[in-house]
Amino acid sequence: MSSRWLGAWPAIPALLLLFVFFLYPVVRMLGFSIEGGTLDWYTKALGESLYLQVFWNTFEIAFWVTLICLLLGYPLGFLLATTTPGWATVGFIFVLLPLWTSVLVRTYAWMVLLGRNGVFNRMMLEAGLISDPVPMLNNFSGVLIGMVHVLLPYMVLPIYGAVRRVDPALVSAAEGLGASNSRIFRRVYLPLTLPGIFAGSVIVFVLSLGFFITPALLGGGRVVMLAVMIEQQIHQTLNWPFAAALSAVLLVFTLAVYAAAQRFTRSADA
């Protein structure tokens, strides 16, 4: 073996698997969308208001999920990075335990909590705060709550990493010069942790775009996201070319967000 290919051969078995059972099937499936040499399925996906609404829903939900995750994830990541090692370990356990608990279990638990006869509604009814159950399930807010719960750890981890990398000497210097807490946050932490905020937001946004389980169960058929519609095209209407066209659009969106993020990160580094 020539030295040009030093250490390449151990990659071959894994690459074979990825080519045969990942790249090839995806390309093959995307090919269905242009079968017969027409772009009709794309015109349908991007032209009819019913489907445009689904695209819009997907983006809207992804946007709100990302924003809420950021608002909740920043304080949490910040606390974990600035507390004592002992507390940080405890804190991490309670971020990682939900992360690795099945999405299905967590979604079911939210149905128990948010349902018409769920825990929250019963407690509020008994306390006399409300006279009728508040609908929290099978609507926008239910999907939002469930998705934020699943995706929050993906925001916390990069922000934690970014806060950890902030040089404590800078913070001491700012304190020594008499800066207030809020000023230290705005002038030192916030600018220096922007890469972490950005990385976390990109991950959460992209994962939201392709989300299936939570909208399928907590949306109750009323909040339809792109992944749910793709599944319906296969299992209910057996419309492969259309499912393929929708998948292609979802894939393009996903890769475009990643590519844009990478460009942005690189130009920020330069």
Add this chain to the structure above:
Amino acid sequence: MSRRALVVACTAIYIFLMLPLLVVFPISLSSAAYMQFPPPGFSWQWYERYLDDPQWIDATVRSLYVAVATAILALALGVPLAFSLVRGKFPGRWLVDRIALAPLIVPTIIVSVAVYGLFAKLKLIGEWYGLVIAHTVLALPFVVLVMSAGLRDFDRALEQAAEGLGASRARTLLKITLPLLRPSLVSAGLLAFISSFDELVVALFLAGPNMTLPKKMFDNILMEIDPTIAAVSVMQILLVSVVLILIGRFGRGLSNSAR
């Protein structure tokens, strides 16, 4: 924001994170036939119902051996791949890196539909090893990420010392390199196991009539919510806790590899 306000805010966020995990415990021990909170009385009936139902047991056993096979296959393929990516020098290595992590980026629904199309043609729907192959594709990025992090921190002087003392390359690999990488191997294997054991979307398409545990749970949630699901959820949460403890005890820290 003062420190105290930050702690109060984070406590609230932790309650939000843990509430869904905690609520299933009382419900799984409820004596009521449908969801009632707080539970009117105590009973083990939902656990008994799970244990007495061959469908649930069947699905659990299938999920377990699919997850074990996935972890083995993902390690067998992913560890050499990580070696190549970290230590190899060859043209197109960046491309291999991209391909290895791609299953993490491409939405699972797309992978599922695509593999479903291929497997339907190959008559692999409902076969447990078909599921293992698809789950291995999804688990590979985890193995590659954890192993690459472990390999980058590895002190190669130890290998050079072994070879300098006359050990063959195979002997160095088996006696020095792999034992020193054991924490990373443990983490990677357990992550691959859990990722397969919890996986629903691929199973929804590929499992056919043969249920996996997540698929059985999904169908039950859609049809009727009875507290059997809560009992299954409690067992799932306990399993994940055990796995996390094992990773913490014998593996490489998760937060290290996440960075």
